[in-house]
Amino acid sequence: MSKQELPIVDAGVDVPAGACCAPLVCEPLSENEAAELAPLFKAIADPVRLRLLSLIACHEGGEACVCDLTVAFDLTAPTISHHLKVLKQAGLIGSERRGTWVYYWINPAVLARMSALIGPASAALAVTS
Amino acid sequence: MSKQELPIVDAGVDVPAGACCAPLVCEPLSENEAAELAPLFKAIADPVRLRLLSLIACHEGGEACVCDLTVAFDLTAPTISHHLKVLKQAGLIGSERRGTWVYYWINPAVLARMSALIGPASAALAVTS
DNA sequence: CGCCTGCTTCGATGAACTTCTAATCAAAGG
DNA sequence: CCTTTGATTAGAAGTTCATCGAAGCAGGCG
Secondary structure, rough: HHHHHOOOOOOOOOOOOOOOOOOOOOOOHHHHHHHHHHHHHHHHHOHHHHHHHHHHHHHHHHHEEHHHHOOOOOHHHHHHHHHHHHHHOOOOOOEEOOOOEEEEEEEEHHHHHHHHHHHHHHHHHHHOO | OOOOOOOOOOOOOOOOOOOOOOOOOOOOOHHHHHHHHHHHHHOOOHHHHHHHHHHHHOHHHHHHEEHHHHHHOOOOOOHHHHHHHHHHHHOOEEEEEEEOEEEEOOOHHHHHHHHHHHHHHHHHHHHHH
């Protein structure tokens, strides 16, 4: 497990220090903010990873074994492993080995941060249109 | 203006017909749903496009001229034009030429659809963690 | 110990993406 | 009509990404 596998979140974009209201509509995103937020969306900007996230979220207990996930796709195990790694590096999911199997779960905080960016924007712009 | 520039949305993923609650957590995303949602996130999974979206949203009147957007980046005009095209093809923004300038605005509905996917999921998973 | 199963890493390949320059189109004015 | 300014398209170069097969690692079990 190398150091590059640490999540790329919690790098200091918590809130622009003066952010009162909805991000994306209140004041323009800075170059740094955009550079840290884009990889989060890039992580879920793939049909396979979107379904992986959904499969994990829907699984009972909020956890899913890799073996449960692999069978849902027409892809090889290395490919699924690659996509899980991308999601994990983005901080969207966590994993742990328990005995024979490796389990994955979702990190709601990162998902919430992404939603907080576009959710208020869509609502704020909808009323003024 | 060619036919390929039509938005790729409203292609029939309104709601899975039996969706009662939060997408992503209620039942796993189908292959088709994921295939139509992923390009939406891919469109904003770029620092430049994220900032473009933010700049347009923050601009007074909810509209911004291309000339206003271009000066905010260290990129050439064709590159900005390309990114605006990607956002437009995803249905996230609309545009219109008025005299000399071309104006862009945000389509809140598509943004809302994306938020509706991940927002409820993050909330639902947060309480059970 | 030796093997088997589950999962990940490595290396390669082909497709997609970002960015540029050069050329083109569209509107406005002298 | 020609030129200038604003914006897009076309084509190319360099990079990133998704996917695979082969190899490697980690637990369980006979």
